Amino acid sequence: MQLSGIPVLTIQEAQALNAPPETALGLPGRAYFAKDFYEAERRNVFAAGWMGVGFASDLKESGATKAISIAGWELVLVRGQDGLVRCFHNICRHRGMKVIEGSCTVKNLRCPYHSWTYSLEGKLIATPAISGVRQNESPGIDKDGLGLVPVRCEQWFDVLFVNIDGDAIPLKEHLRPAINRIDRSFDLSEVQQGSGGRSGKFAYAANWKVILEGSIEDYHLPFVHRAFDHSTDYLTEDGGSVYAGFSSRRTVEEAIRRYETENKGLQLPMMPKMLKSGVTESLALFVFPNTVLSCGPYAISTSIIVPTGPESSEYISTTNFVKEGTGDDYAQLRQKNADYWVEVFGEDEPIWETVQALSHQREELGLATRFSPHWEKGLHLFQRYLADKLESRRVRDIEAIEPSDA
Ligand code: FES
Ligand SMILES: [Fe+2]
Known part of the structure; x- marks a missing residue:
């Protein structure tokens, strides 16, 4: 495939991004609207790996x-x-x-x-x-x-991935670090694939990275979402060039309160192993560039962020519930769970679209992204992954166009 080698980040910007999260300067405003940047992502990120x-x-x-x-x-x-x-x-x-x-x-x-x-x-x-x-x-x-x-x-699981340039390593090999991480805490055989039906398709007037970055941190939870508090036990999940994300742990009682999965005395069944241990875990892995594996005590959701233009995206999602919770008895509770997530995403939407609208001024004013060193390490890892991917391709392209004398 012909790759163009568009310079999208300056060397100084790439260096500033590679500093520790507390001092790093993240992506500039134009990363969220410029056609050149989107075109570089389209070919060098989305077409050049598994999406x-x-x-x-x-x-x-x-x-x-x-x-x-x-x-x-x-x-x-x-x-x-x-x-x-x-x-x-x-x-x-x-x-x-x-x-x-x-x-x-x-x-x-x-x-x-x-x-x-x-x-x-x-x-x-x-x-x-x-x-x-x-x-x-x-x-x-x-x-x-x-x-x-x-x-x-x-x-893999219920998710279909494609590799447009045809050069990627086999999918399961590529996903191995993410699969191993999920297997450490979750048993995929405890859920029924495709059982939840569609939990949503949302369209946003925002670049795909605004959606991803708005989901890959728990920093904003109590400030934006009615239902959520900060997790006291919150860890960054670092999957190198394959994924980043976070995990949190809470007791069964705390999980029941948090996820509103109870209705008229009926309780959506939890992962049997977690119920037995009394400790639940939530794990959100953002498999680069656009797939979200969201594992919780009741279900594993798989979501895809779909870039539809430099300033527009869709988010599609399915939920795979714990097998015991897939019968008709639980249909109302599954619906309640889906409605709950629609409400959560509804709370994010005006924030994401305002951040998007202001990205143009951010570029004019030279205002780079900054990071919370506690909550946003995963976000920083994502931006570093993206910059590396754009840069390594660009260098390869320039070498391909201008072979050295050696
Ligand atoms: S048959 Fe003519 S364009 Fe497809
Ligand atoms: Fe949110």
């Missing part, structure tokens, strides 16, 4: 398809006859129409413009009327070479 794009539980049967627009890439996810989910660039090989819009279940993928038709595995299978009325073949059109362009797609 979360959707949930396998949304594509239940063979023929289920879903169009995804993420970081300027138009993709389509398709579950094939063999049960595997594949991903393709959602661009017709004829004259570039988008093949699939929205979500649907189909027998094959038919372009709405001139009806070129692809199998669920992406093979071009029909070119109706290409050589005239009822003349469906053309000797110069070799169908074998005109399938939809595949994108590497792998699944």
Whole structure:
């Protein structure tokens, strides 16, 4: 893939970001709105590794398809006859129409413009009327070479990830540090994948990093959210270049109060092992760049931050409840839990959108991000990851363009 090597951060800015969190100067205002910055992220961060794009539980049967627009890439996810989910660039090989819009279940993928038709595995299978009325073949059109362009797609848990440039290490190898960290505290077999249904799709007038940074710290909790206090037991989770996040621990009684999971005497079931030990844990891992694994005493939520432009994003999420809590008896409680999170995100929204709007003035005034050394170490790790990723790619690009004499 051609990479452009756009300089997005100065050397001084990158150095200032690498200081300890209490003195570090974080990303400048333009990181949140500039088209150049977004374009560099689009190619050098989102296309150059594994990004979360959707949930396998949304594509239940063979023929289920879903169009995804993420970081300027138009993709389509398709579950094939063999049960595997594949991903393709959602661009017709004829004259570039988008093949699939929205979500649907189909027998094959038919372009709405001139009806070129692809199998669920992406093979071009029909070119109706290409050589005239009822003349469906053309000797110069070799169908074998005109399938939809595949994108590497792998699944972990319920999350579908894609790697657009095709150069990333296998997904499970890449995710190993995050998987190991989750396994230390949670047993994924205790939850039912896809059980909670959709807990939300939100759209924000804010850069994707405003959403991520607004979720990766507990600093703002008691100031913004009605339901939350600061956790006394709060640790930063440092997963190097793979993830950052935080964890907190509380007793079973404290967890019941915090998460409002009780209704008319009925209590949403907790992870059996936590209930037994009397101590619950919440763990939020932000798998770079855009996937959030949020593990708590009742459920594991998987969320994806979807950049839709330099100043707009979506947030999609599913919740996988503890198996005992997935029956009809608990439907109201699961709904209550979903409503609760809608309220929490509703409290964040005006803050995020104001921060976004002011990023332009921040750039003019030269006001860099600052960090709380206690609460925002994970946020600082994220910004360092991003700067490293942009910088290492840029250096590689410049070397590719201007080979040294050596
Ligand atoms: S653009 Fe798809 S069939 Fe013509
Ligand atoms: Fe919040």
